[in-house]
Amino acid sequence: MSKYIKNLNIPKVGEYYHFWDDGKTSMSRHYICKCERIVVPSQAKCIKVKVPIWDYDENVNNFAETNVYEAWKAEVECCDWLYAENTDYLIECSCPNYDKNNIWFTRTKDNNWFSFNIQNSWQSGRLDLDGKIFENVVNECIKYGGDPSGYYEAKYEKLL
Numbered sequence: 374m375s376k377y378i379k380n381l382n383i384p385k386v387g388e389y390y391h392f393w394d395d396g397k398t399s400m401s402r403h404y405i406c407k408c409e410r411i412v413v414p415s416q417a418k419c420i421k422v423k424v425p426i427w428d429y430d431e432n433v434n435n436f437a438e439t440n441v442y443e444a445w446k447a448e449v450e451c452c453d454w455l456y457a458e459n460t461d462y463l464i465e466c467s468c469p470n471y472d473k474n475n476i477w478f479t480r481t482k483d484n485n486w487f488s489f490n491i492q493n494s495w496q497s498g499r500l501d502l503d504g505k506i507f508e509n510v511v512n513e514c515i516k517y518g519g520d521p522s523g524y525y526e527a528k529y530e531k532l533l
Contacts, residue, residue, distance in 0.1 A: 382484060383462060384408040384502055391501035392468055392476070396487065398499075398510050400521065406468035406500070409475060417442035417463050422491050441465075441491065445479055448489035456489070457482050464500070472496060 384390055386408050394402040412420070422444065423436040445463060449456045457480040464478040464486060478486040478500050486500035501507055514521045 381461075382486075382502065383411065384464060384466075384486075384500070386410055390466070391504060391507045392466070392471065392488075393499040393501060393506060394471065395497055396499040398506050400510060400514065402498075403507070403510070404468050404471045404498075406466040406471070406476060409465045409467050411462050411464055412441075414442055414445065414460060414463060417445060424491060441477055444491045445477070445489060449479070452489075455481055455487060457484075466500070471498075 389405055389407050392404040392406040394404065418440050420441040421438055422441060424439055424444065425436055441463060445460075449458060460480040462480075466476050466478065466488075468476050474491070474496070476488045476496050476498070477491055478488045481487045486502070488496055488498050488500070490496045499506070511521045
């Protein structure tokens with residue numbers, strides 16, 4: 374059985390997936406995340422999060438409370454070239470080697486999943502459900518004489 378629901382292109386709760394920081398596909402931008410929960414947008418209104426308020430020197434000087442739904446809508450408006458205007462689900466993943474806060478994903482215009490910034494300004498990245506992006510990166514590494522085996526074993530034991 375597939376580890377993601379292929380016809381809907383959605384992950385399964387409890388499964389591990391490749392995550393590409395900022396959507397950049399290189400080993401240095403690669404992380405593993407775990408799908409923690411999947412909610413419809415209306416449920417996200419009840420999920421409270423604290424977001425940083427930045428000062429002019431880019432320091433966090435306070436926090437404000439919002440909900441995942443409002444944060445999602447703000448990101449869609451800000452990055453309308455990337456995110457789909459509507460989404461069927463919002464996906465929450467943990468990625469402790471990337472960020473101590475959980476990462477939230479929404480649909481993109483091309484029906485993939487890209488995370489949006491909530492607690493930190495660097496929380497955006499691509500979710501690789503079927504592992505094809507990872508496979509391409511490994512193949513390119515080998516093609517140009519690299520050896521991804523050590524990195525593969527260290528970072529991917531949860532996916533094997």
